[in-house]
Amino acid sequence: MWLEILLTSVLGFAIYWFISRDKEETLPLEDGWWGPGMRPTGREDESIHPFKVETSDEEIHDLHQRIDKFRFTPPLEDSCFHYGFNSNYLKKVISYWRNEFNWKKQVEILNRYPHFKTKIEGLDIHFIHVKPPQLPAGRTPKPLLMVHGWPGSFYEFYKIIPLLTDPKNHGLSDEHVFEVICPSIPGYGFSEASSKKGFNSVATARIFYKLMLRLGFQEFYIQGGDWGALICTNMAQLVPSHVKGLHLNMALVLSNFSTLTLLLGRRFGRFLGYTERDVELLYPVKEKVFYSLMRESGYMHIQCTKPDTVGSALNDSPVGLAAYILEKFSTWTNTEFRYLEDGGLERKFSLDDLLTNVMLYWTTATIVSSQRFYKENLGQGWMTQKHERMKVYVPTGFSAFPSELIHTPEKWVRFKYPKLISYSYMARGGHFAAFEEPELLARDIRKFLSVLEQQ
Amino acid sequence: MWLEILLTSVLGFAIYWFISRDKEETLPLEDGWWGPGTRPTGREDESIHPFKVETSDEEIHDLHQRIDKFRFTPPLEDSCFHYGFNSNYLKKVISYWRNEFNWKKQVEILNRYPHFKTKIEGLDIHFIHVKPPQLPAGRTPKPLLMVHGWPGSFYEFYKIIPLLTDPKNHGLSDEHVFEVICPSIPGYGFSEASSKKGFNSVATARIFYKLMLRLGFQEFYIQGGDWGALICTNMAQLVPSHVKGLHLNMALVLSNFSTLTLLLGRRFGRFLGYTERDVELLYPVKEKVFYSLMRESGYMHIQCTKPDTVGSALNDSPVGLAAYILEKFSTWTNTEFRYLEDGGLERKFSLDDLLTNVMLYWTTATIVSSQRFYKENLGQGWMTQKHERMKVYVPTGFSAFPSELIHTPEKWVRFKYPKLISYSYMARGGHFAAFEEPELLARDIRKFLSVLEQQ
Numbered sequence: 001m002w003l004e005i006l007l008t009s010v011l012g013f014a015i016y017w018f019i020s021r022d023k024e025e026t027l028p029l030e031d032g033w034w035g036p037g038m039r040p041t042g043r044e045d046e047s048i049h050p051f052k053v054e055t056s057d058e059e060i061h062d063l064h065q066r067i068d069k070f071r072f073t074p075p076l077e078d079s080c081f082h083y084g085f086n087s088n089y090l091k092k093v094i095s096y097w098r099n100e101f102n103w104k105k106q107v108e109i110l111n112r113y114p115h116f117k118t119k120i121e122g123l124d125i126h127f128i129h130v131k132p133p134q135l136p137a138g139r140t141p142k143p144l145l146m147v148h149g150w151p152g153s154f155y156e157f158y159k160i161i162p163l164l165t166d167p168k169n170h171g172l173s174d175e176h177v178f179e180v181i182c183p184s185i186p187g188y189g190f191s192e193a194s195s196k197k198g199f200n201s202v203a204t205a206r207i208f209y210k211l212m213l214r215l216g217f218q219e220f221y222i223q224g225g226d227w228g229a230l231i232c233t234n235m236a237q238l239v240p241s242h243v244k245g246l247h248l249n250m251a252l253v254l255s256n257f258s259t260l261t262l263l264l265g266r267r268f269g270r271f272l273g274y275t276e277r278d279v280e281l282l283y284p285v286k287e288k289v290f291y292s293l294m295r296e297s298g299y300m301h302i303q304c305t306k307p308d309t310v311g312s313a314l315n316d317s318p319v320g321l322a323a324y325i326l327e328k329f330s331t332w333t334n335t336e337f338r339y340l341e342d343g344g345l346e347r348k349f350s351l352d353d354l355l356t357n358v359m360l361y362w363t364t365a366t367i368v369s370s371q372r373f374y375k376e377n378l379g380q381g382w383m384t385q386k387h388e389r390m391k392v393y394v395p396t397g398f399s400a401f402p403s404e405l406i407h408t409p410e411k412w413v414r415f416k417y418p419k420l421i422s423y424s425y426m427a428r429g430g431h432f433a434a435f436e437e438p439e440l441l442a443r444d445i446r447k448f449l450s451v452l453e454q455q
Numbered sequence: 456m457w458l459e460i461l462l463t464s465v466l467g468f469a470i471y472w473f474i475s476r477d478k479e480e481t482l483p484l485e486d487g488w489w490g491p492g493t494r495p496t497g498r499e500d501e502s503i504h505p506f507k508v509e510t511s512d513e514e515i516h517d518l519h520q521r522i523d524k525f526r527f528t529p530p531l532e533d534s535c536f537h538y539g540f541n542s543n544y545l546k547k548v549i550s551y552w553r554n555e556f557n558w559k560k561q562v563e564i565l566n567r568y569p570h571f572k573t574k575i576e577g578l579d580i581h582f583i584h585v586k587p588p589q590l591p592a593g594r595t596p597k598p599l600l601m602v603h604g605w606p607g608s609f610y611e612f613y614k615i616i617p618l619l620t621d622p623k624n625h626g627l628s629d630e631h632v633f634e635v636i637c638p639s640i641p642g643y644g645f646s647e648a649s650s651k652k653g654f655n656s657v658a659t660a661r662i663f664y665k666l667m668l669r670l671g672f673q674e675f676y677i678q679g680g681d682w683g684a685l686i687c688t689n690m691a692q693l694v695p696s697h698v699k700g701l702h703l704n705m706a707l708v709l710s711n712f713s714t715l716t717l718l719l720g721r722r723f724g725r726f727l728g729y730t731e732r733d734v735e736l737l738y739p740v741k742e743k744v745f746y747s748l749m750r751e752s753g754y755m756h757i758q759c760t761k762p763d764t765v766g767s768a769l770n771d772s773p774v775g776l777a778a779y780i781l782e783k784f785s786t787w788t789n790t791e792f793r794y795l796e797d798g799g800l801e802r803k804f805s806l807d808d809l810l811t812n813v814m815l816y817w818t819t820a821t822i823v824s825s826q827r828f829y830k831e832n833l834g835q836g837w838m839t840q841k842h843e844r845m846k847v848y849v850p851t852g853f854s855a856f857p858s859e860l861i862h863t864p865e866k867w868v869r870f871k872y873p874k875l876i877s878y879s880y881m882a883r884g885g886h887f888a889a890f891e892e893p894e895l896l897a898r899d900i901r902k903f904l905s906v907l908e909q910q
């Protein structure tokens with residue numbers, strides 16, 4: 001089988017190299033309209049409205065009733081998290097959710113940052129916009145757009161925001177002070193979902209670009225992981241002259257060429273550009289890359305093909321939704337957590353934070369639309385869209401978190417992002433970087449800005 | 456990419472051929488115990504108890520309450536069944552389920568055949584056992600074990616059973632009269648689920664073999680599709696001297712060699728052993744084999760890796776469970792049904808029958824255990840288990856239904872089942888053969904028996 005993969009990779013690379021000789025550097029901007037029914041004539045309302053997260057006793061009561069009726073299936077003996085979310089531990093999470101979690105208090109926490117909504121391409125776009133509380137005289141804050149992924153939300157950024165907008169009060173220098181904008185991807189949380197087919201990462205990127213323009217920013221920085229990484233990448237491909245810097249904590253650059261060199265990497269590592277740390281994180285390849293990918297991509301496969309089916313149950317069962325979402329916060333934070341009976345879930349996150357994120361999917365009933373995003377982006381297959389074959393030509397910074405699903409070595413990142421100026425092996429942390437290790441990520445974003453400004 | 460697949464296939468076949476020179480003809484029988492905790496000392500209770508399906512007002516009331524609280528997500532405009540089960544049509548199904556479906560009446564229908572339970576390898580095994588109401592003097596009925604799959608049940612056989620046990624009253628000759636045994640796979644419906652990891656198709660095959668012995672049959676016929684086809688195949692590999700004949704309506708024999716010849720098949724079709732009908736059903740390969748497989752196997756991928764996660768929501772939301780299960784009864788009956796707003800669901804099945812099958816998963820809360828079967832069988836990858844590399848040496852008959860997910864040509868079936876004596880291109884029908892086209896399947900089983908008896 002490995003001989004097959006080797007030859008496949010050789011051929012695949014040859015074909016890929018041939019195809020990617022397309023030297024076009026920007027993605028065409030185009031336009032779109034995603035609201036229900038026919039597009040109305042006349043100008044779209046471009047005003048920005050303040051928004052407040054709200055709840056009600058009914059909402060909480062309904063949640064409690066559903067939790068009380070949940071039917072548990074005992075896990076197989078000694079299965080830990082190997083079959084998915086262990087239902088013995090799920091009982092504990094649900095008990096906390098039912099009896100101690102205070103959604104009204106969490107809503108107040110959510111409202112501590114200013115929320116807004118504005119209509120773009122027919123959809124109500126939600127975002128928070130946090131300005132620095134203090135700034136040295138004559139300085140303007142650097143505008144930074146941070147984009148979440150699935151199954152995350154804007155809430156993942158709540159702990160990192162103060163480190164970026166108010167560094168002096170958090171043990172960091174005021175060399176870099178940001179104003180941070182965190183939108184919700186349409187179909188996620190408080191951003192209206194598309195009614196039309198075809199709403200993908202490129203459309204999202206274009207909408208977020210229009211959002212930044214509407215907020216008065218001609219040039220800005222962008223940061224993301226998961227879908228956020230792809231959306232920000234697309235923004236850099238659509239309007240590179242507006243993107244001063246692109247920072248990522250994830251890059252899906254697995255290509256045939258990469259696979260080929262991987263298989264040779266252990267022996268010829270340094271000769272091929274892999275560092276010792278790369279080798280440590282990628283070998284054995286069979287386990288760390290191949291099996292890991294196969295084992296963790298079931299959700300992606302079903303969401304790329306039948307999002308409405310699996311989504312319907314998740315939108316009806318809050319406990320099922322919690323298990324589905326929190327499984328990721330366990331396994332994608334550290335794959336070794338599968339060997340723990342509690343999935344190690346509370347080692348890096350508090351239940352309050354985790355459940356608040358789940359509530360953002362539950363109370364807005366957006367799990368189905370969030371899953372459709374997979375079909376719209378990947379449903380045609382891998383490497384079928386223009387942007388996948390194009391490189392990215394803005395200054396780029398990358399944080400390689402060691403427990404990310406698959407490690408991305410510098411040479412792979414540079415292949416797609418030739419203007420990579422900052423690459424860091426992070427000390428610890430997994431997929432949900434901002435949520436899990438806000439200080440490490442904030443420091444690396446600032447390091448990237450420092451390198452960028454020196455150029 | 457196609458060049459890659461070609462070379463991959465050549466290499467793959469070379470490796471496969473090398474591996475499969477293993478000429479061992481039977482699978483080792485072994486033993487198992489799957490109940491909770493430690494295995495008790497002493498002999499297992501081998502008695503067979505009659506069993507009746509029951510329900511209660513509480514059960515029905517709980518179902519109605521959950522249905523009433525379901526939260527629908529509107530489908531994307533013009534999406535039909537391309538994103539999974541269309542929620543506009545789901546509303547209609549749910550309305551019928553809530554207001555017209557009579558579960559008490561369906562339970563009476565279920566009880567029209569005699570049900571039993573008996574303990575084997577620590578698990579309570581449920582089965583129905585239907586004997587012929589009449590028989591010509593001096594004749595004994597032929598024992599036939601019929602095994603269901605996922606997301607089906609023993610109920611799929613309710614319409615075909617009379618054609619097999621009472622042919623004279625159903626327009627068929629009494630040349631072949633069967634007594635039919637339809638068990639439930641452990642973890643499905645009324646058969647107890649395993650508490651231990653590792654409960655796979657081989658364990659199921661061994662248990663069903665023991666069941667047949669316990670019922671007094673030393674030799675018998677077996678029939679199956681979906682998991683039933685694999686379980687029956689394993690039975691024929693475990694105890695070939697007991698299996699007089701094996702009839703299948705599905706065979707997963709996609710191998711590298713097959714893929715290779717497929718790509719050449721259109722031009723060299725007849726030279727390679729493909730008939731015109733094979734070519735019609737398999738070409739274009741990209742669409743009929745590759746994309747079809749990718750598009751329809753999301754459920755398999757997630758169930759092979761995280762059954763407890765996705766299952767938890769399905770066990771809490773009857774509407775979600777119905778959408779998840781009924782999507783298969785639409786798309787696997789005919790892949791073209793995806794282009795219909797109602798998924799063509801009621802063209803071949805009645806809502807009463809479809810919902811009765813769903814109720815068997817709902818009232819027994821067995822969706823999670825049914826999904827674990829995927830991980831136990833395929834979770835280690837393809838072609839990793841001994842039985843996958845072994846051929847089958849009992850007389851075999853095969854019905855090729857035209858709308859099955861992927862068509863299996865005779866040459867592929869014969870490769871795995873060298874004693875193939877009957878292969879039929881069926882006039883119409885898809886994956887759920889017994890449920891959808893009971894008469895066609897009954898006729899083909901009888902045709903197989905005729906060929907077999909002439910030898």
